[in-house]
Amino acid sequence: MADNSKEQLLSMRVYNSLQSLGCPLVDGLYLREPDSVQELLCSPSLHRTDILKWICASICPSLKEKFSTIKSTQNEDLVQELTRFGYEMMLCKANDQDLIKGCAPPLRQLRFLEQILMVIQADSSINSRQNSCSGDDSVKNDDLLGELMFQDHLTDLDMLLNPVCNPWPAHIREHLIRTQSTRNKTNGNHSKPSDFINRSDQHSRLGSHGEESLTEAMALLQSTQSTLDELHKEVGPSCAMFHI
DSSP states (O other), rough: HHHHHHHHHHHHHHHHHHHHOOOTTTTTTOOOOOOHHHHHHHHHHHHHHHHHHHHHHHHOOOEEEEEEEEOTTTTHHHHHHHHHHHHTTTOTTTTTTTHHOOOOOOHHHHHHHHHHHHHHHHHHHHHHHHEEEEEHHHHHHHHHHHHHGGGGHHHHHHHHHHHOOSOOOOOHHHHHHHHHHHHHHHHHHOOOOOOOHHHHHHHHHHHOOOSHHHHHHHHHHHHHHHHHHHHHHHHGGGGGGGOO
8 A cells, every 4th residue: 555655646746747847748637636647657558658758859859850750650669769768868777668668567667757857857957047147147247338338437448448558658768777787787798778778669660560580579578578577676566567
């Protein structure tokens, strides 16, 4: 009696899951008696096979086309295809055709149906969360765009989109010349103090005309970086904006 009660409860649970997932094959049946539901789900019939086909195609939509190529007279081929899919899902054995046909013990059939329906429910839950997150991101992006386009921020936005930066104002140029001169004297380098500024001008020509080689440009960048590192140490955090 306890076994029957367990089977009936499981039958109603599987039936309710089919309804909540929108299975068209149980729509309009309005079965209320557990015995009737169990008979539908656990007895061999074309209706039961169609329900199983719908479940499998919901998990793997490509099966729908494969099922359409199997004629109604090729029932064994259909059973083999459904069995193969159940085996690939690791929910039955490779030769478990009695389970697919509806000839296995009811409790085993119901557990199989419940497990395979859980796959659809999990997929639906994941898709729902992804759609929800996507909607939240769209709202956040719209809010951010609206904030940026606010009248008070248009000036800041224009500066952001069209940055103007002259990294060599007069007092910095003078400081660079003095720093380079001091370092040359310390290292015994006889380069002119203006060499660094000339290299800066050369760097501008490289950027605008592209006449020099990539190797020379990289060497110039490394030299500029080295000098800026020393400048950064001397001037302090207030000039960090000039660090390349």
